[in-house]
Amino acid sequence: MRVTTKFRYALRAAVELARAYGTGPVMVEKIATRQGISRKYLENLLTSMKSAGLVASVRGSKGGYVLAMPPDKVTPYDVAVAVEGEIAVVDCVSRPRSCDKKSTCPTRDLWIELTLQIRRTLNSMTLQDMVGRYNEKLERQALMYNI
Numbered sequence: 001m002r003v004t005t006k007f008r009y010a011l012r013a014a015v016e017l018a019r020a021y022g023t024g025p026v027m028v029e030k031i032a033t034r035q036g037i038s039r040k041y042l043e044n045l046l047t048s049m050k051s052a053g054l055v056a057s058v059r060g061s062k063g064g065y066v067l068a069m070p071p072d073k074v075t076p077y078d079v080a081v082a083v084e085g086e087i088a089v090v091d092c093v094s095r096p097r098s099c100d101k102k103s104t105c106p107t108r109d110l111w112i113e114l115t116l117q118i119r120r121t122l123n124s125m126t127l128q129d130m131v132g133r134y135n136e137k138l139e140r141q142a143l144m145y146n147i
Contacts, residue, residue: 001089009037010045010083011076015134017055018071018127025057025064045083052082071131077122087122088115 012035020026028046032039046065049055056068067074080087088094090111096102 004084006045006083007080009035009041010049011079011130013037013042013045014049014054014067014074014079014127015130017065017067018074018131019134021067021071025062025066027064030064049079049082052078054078054082067127071127074127075123076125076127076130077119079127080122087119089118090115 013031016031016034017026028039028042031037032042035042037045046055046057050057050065054068054074055065057063057065077087086094088111092099092102092105092108093111093115099105099108102108
């Protein structure tokens with residue numbers, strides 16, 4: 001199983017917005033450059049996150065995007081759902097009616113437990129936690145560069 005590029009990039013963009021929370025909008029170009037994401041792809045991700053209420057756009061020459069709520073209230077799970085939809089390892093977990101074997105399937109319990117574990121993990125951390133870890137990495141990198 002793999003995490004999609006869509007989710008990985010959206011989460012990186014969300015962390016950038018969380019870092020700037022309270023300081024004003026961040027231009028799409030700045031996020032794209034810092035995170036190595038194409039501007040067009042990033043705009044699509046931000047549109048999905050805006051529709052989900054995670055980010056807001058600010059128009060004008062100094063416009064861009066802002067996180068719509070405090071970073072300590074947003075989890076990676078929120079970002080994943082915004083860009084991917086409901087998180088489940090197989091369709092029968094999120095849409096039980098799609099499977100005619102759900103009551104006798106020998107593997108469904110495993111898929112349910114795995115889905116729950118993934119959701120718990122994605123909800124166990126906030127964007128604020130991720131910002132703290134990211135800032136530590138940037139500080140270590142700066143120290144290594146200066147040595």
